[in-house]
Amino acid sequence: MNCMTLKLIPLALAVASGLIVSASEGAAAILRTGFDSATLGANDDGSSMAVDIGFETNFFGRTNNQLYVNNNGNVTFESALNTFTPFDLTATGRQIIAPFFADVDTRNYGSSVTYGRGAVGGYDAFGVNWSDVGFFGGTEGRATNSFQLVLIDRSATGLGNFDxxxxxxxxxxxxxxFSGGDSNGLGGDSARAGFSNGTGEAGTYYEIAGSAVNGAFVDGSVTALASSSNIGEPGRYLFSARNGAVGTAEITAPVPIPAAGWLLIAGLGGLAAMRRRNTRH
Structure with a gap:
């Protein structure tokens, strides 16, 4: 009996008690609203049918106008994907965009996966919301995740361009x-985040630093996804696809300055302004 078959057997017993982490109220502060006209029913390892994006994307030279929403934290273009243990995005033969590729189970916790069209800043967009989703093997009251993928039409800058x-x-x-995680969803073959066009060619794939590293993406880590960024906006990563190429410059979000530090900076700024005023003639 293989792992996939075993995963389909309902859990007969609750896992041993451990750390209880509740879903964070207002956890979706960084998440954009909307993109919820369709719902992927509660499932484990399921996917949507092919869904229209609403615009054309040029993804490393591969043009797409449809995609599959996969429960396990990713979208694919050629066919649905039910793989639950994340594979190396830098060596895959699949076209995939994955904000959080791991073993998502939405049959408990009040979890949901929704998707649909919308707009960002006046531009057409398509988004997928993984809201308070649990992990396979978890039980009610265990940790959950909330994350989102948004594709934004930038065709005004060139056919197929998008973010x-x-x-x-x-x-x-x-x-x-089943990916080696413990009863709290930690350890094992941990999540990966990034994308690939499936050719294996240099420059056509990317993984966010911390992918497959135990503990790296989880809240409280110095590299936690909810507090890191490549654009200086904690909890948000942005990649621009232009003329088929996708930029991957990564800039760690600035370390927050304590209140006392801001007071010091403000004081120094005030002194500098006074000096400038006093030296004017």
Whole structure:
């Protein structure tokens, strides 16, 4: 009996008690509203049918106007994907965009996966919301994750141009039990985040630093997805696809300055302004 078959057997017993992490109220502060006209029913390892994006994307030279929403934290273009243990995005033969590729189970916790068209800043967009989703092997009251993928039409700058946005609320787990995670969803073959066009050619794939590293993406880590960024906006990663190429410059979000530090900076700024005024003639 293989792992996939075993996963389809309902859990007969609750896992041993451990750390209880509740879904974070207002966890979706960084997540954009909307993109919820369709719902992927509660499931484990399921996918949508092919869904219209609403605009054309040029993804490393591959043109797409449809995609599959996969429960396990990713979208694919050629066919649905039910793989639950994340594979190396830098060596895959699949076209995939994955804000959080791990073993998502939405049959408990009040979880939901919704998707649909919308707009960002006046531009057409398509988004997927993984809201308070649990992990396979978890039980009610265990950690949940909230994250989002948004594709934004930028065809005004060139046919097929678009942006990829990863948005993160709370990230409380990183792996299901069939991926080696413990009863709290930690350890094992932990989540990966990034994308690939499936050719294996240099420059056509990318993983966010911390992918497959135990604990790296979880809240409280110095590299937690909900507090890191490549654009200086904690909880948000943005990648621009222009003429088929996708930019991957990564800039760590600035370390927050304590209140006392801001007071010092403000004081120094005031002194500098006074000096400028006093030296004018």
């Amino acid at each position: 990829i946005e990863f948005n993160y609320g709370n990230i409380g787990w990183e792996a299901g039990t």
